[in-house]
Amino acid sequence: MRPGVPRWVLVPAALGAAFVLLPLVAIIARVPWTDVGTLIGSDASRDALSLSLRTSAASTVLCVVLGVPMAVVLARTSFPGQRVLRSLVLLPLVLPPVVGGLALLYTFGRRGLLGETLEVLGVQVAFSTAAVVMAQTFVALPFLVVSLEGALRTAGERYELVAATLGARPTTVFRRVTLPLVLPGLASGAVLAFARALGEFGATVTFAGSLQGVTRTMPTQIYLLRETDADGAVALSLALVVVAVLVIGVAHRGRPGGAL
Amino acid sequence: MRRAAAGLALALTGALTGAAAGCSAGEDDGTRLRVLAAASLSSTFEELAAEFERTHEGVDVQLSFGGSADLVAQVQEGAPADVLATADTATMDRLVTEGLTDGAPEVFATNVLQLAVPAGNPAGVRGLADLDTGSSTGAGSAAEDVDLVVCAPEVPCGAAAVRLAEVAGVRLSPVSEEQSVTDVLGKVTSGEADAGLVYVTDVRAAGDAVEGIAVPEADQVVNEYPVATLADSDEADLAREFVQLVLGATGREVLDTAGFGAP
Structure with a gap:
């Protein structure tokens, strides 16, 4: 039997739930159901949705490739300045996305820190789909690092130590012990990162621009549509919400017994 | 126990909303004029608002800038405002057809x-x-x-x-x-x-x-900027005076300096 929670907790919990759910109800009440099909089926919307899914998937992969090693280094090693480094790496969490976009622009833009180097290499990031993926990765990466680092610390180092004393090399320990142990944490981190990438707007418009099929993701399309057709924007947001829930649901079901 | 908690929640909500009301009441008891204007009008309207406050003692002009479509949507959803100036007539017309403006909007500037x-x-x-x-x-x-x-x-x-x-x-x-x-x-x-x-x-x-x-x-291809007083304004007279300032010689001078054309 569970010990239960103090009853008074239910009041703020219910208030909190209402605060999140009421706006969702309000937005569903505004959806022009008769036009939903045409709105979502339009070329612009389908391009935006497909671009959003492709770029978010790509940035989630990038987040995993870069974020897992980052989390491992932060959780399993100690070096001078580690705390400062951790705070700095998590900066995109608090940075307004628009400012994040500017920061990316100052780094990878034509006149940015690496701009000249990229130009020599013949790479132009501006106004490309790659810029969208970069913006999404920038804002989503901390989510993966934070949740995975937490999982690593909770899992502890006992099994890793045992494996090491039995003669396993660091790479083997990492592959056979560490990763399997934190797989649920990694999965929820990846889902969080994907969700954040899907909703990313500010950094994308600032850094990548907005052109149908190239850089105009769902959030940008929704924001633009709102200029002329607020109801249409609402319908499109609903489509984004449904897609996000579906994707997260599938990812969730893929992990037996795992809780987000 | 449950009642006490509910009481606490009520008190908390009361305190929060009370604080919010305290904020919106402003620092002094003076009259407030709320002006919504297109983002491209920021510097000119800040100048005109300062001028209006100079000539109208005790009046506080609160400016809010944004995209024209945003501002129109805010008025449609019942945001309290007295004057609205947009960057094109198409957005303003949405309010006119809904009867949310007080009289017909007047074009006060052009932009190319x-x-x-x-x-x-x-x-x-x-x-x-x-x-x-x-x-x-x-x-x-x-x-x-x-x-x-x-x-x-x-x-x-x-x-x-x-x-x-x-x-x-x-x-x-x-x-x-x-x-x-x-x-x-x-x-x-x-x-x-x-x-x-x-x-x-x-x-x-x-x-x-x-x-x-x-x-x-x-x-x-000239863009026309219309200004209108809003039907739900609590300060209709002041709102009209502000619109007169924008349409008048002072407004013209300020807008001219910023590069806006005359209607």
């Missing part, structure tokens, strides 16, 4: 498009012809290499850009269609784009960061 290029004009753009990707004279291929940024057709500056291209008989292939004229200007000032279509007033406000290239055909 101009080509903005980063300082030093790295791509050597001379005019719209250099950006024409539809021309068969061979200039088209050069135009492909110039990164042009415009507003999306859904927003006023983008609609103007589409009409301008039609009037000038050129085909433009922008690399990005931005949400607002500020976004276009940002791409130009940062050097990401080689050229952008923005308003004359934006070029002037940007100072040395950009260079403006006048487009002769722009005079045929």
Whole structure:
């Protein structure tokens, strides 16, 4: 039997739930159901949705490739300045996305820190789909690092130590012990990162621009549509919400017994 | 126990909303005039608001700037406001048809498009012809290499850009269609784009960061800025006086300095 929670907790919990759910109800009440099909089926919307899914998937992969090693280094090693480094790496969490976009622009833009180097290499990031993926990765990466680092610390180092004393090399320990142990944490981190990438707007418009099929993701399309057709924007947001829930649901079901 | 908790929650909500009400009541008991204006009017309306406060003792003019469509949507959803000035007549007309304006809006300024290029004009753009990707004279291929940024057709500056291209008989292939004229200007000032279509007033406000290239055909695509008092205003008389200030000689002078044309 569970010990239960103090009853008074239910009041703020219910208030909190209402605060999140009421706006969702309000937005569903505004959806022009008769036009939903045409709105979502339009070329612009389908391009935006497909671009959003492709770029978010790509940035989630990038987040995993870069974020897992980052989390491992932060959780399993100690070096001078580690705390400062951790705070700095998590900066995109608090940075307004628009400012994040500017920061990316100052780094990878034509006149940015690496701009000249990229130009020599013949790479132009501006106004490309790659810029969208970069913006999404920038804002989503901390989510993966934070949740995975937490999982690593909770899992502890006992099994890793045992494996090491039995003669396993660091790479083997990492592959056979560490990763399997934190797989649920990694999965929820990846889902969080994907969700954040899907909703990313500010950094994308600032850094990548907005052109149908190239850089105009769902959030940008929704924001633009709102200029002329607020109801249409609402319908499109609903489509984004449904897609996000579906994707997260599938990812969730893929992990037996795992809780987000 | 449960009752006590509910009481606590109520007290908490009361305290929070009370604090919010305290904020919105303002620092003094003076009269408030709430003016919503298109983002491109920021500097001019700040000047006019200061002038209005100088001549109307005890009146506090609260300015709120945003995209015209945003502002119109806010009024439609019942945001309290006394005066609204938008960057085009199409957005304002939405309020007129819903009876949310007090009388007919009046046009107080005009604005035309101009080509903005980063300082030093790295791509050597001379005019719209250099950006024409539809021309068969061979200039088209050069135009492909110039990164042009415009507003999306859904927003006023983008609609103007589409009409301008039609009037000038050129085909433009922008690399990005931005949400607002500020976004276009940002791409130009940062050097990401080689050229952008923005308003004359934006070029002037940007100072040395950009260079403006006048487009002769722009005079045929004029954006009109209407101002109106709102039907739900609590300060109808003051609102009308503010509109008179905008329409009058002082308004004209301030707007003129910023580069706005006369209606």
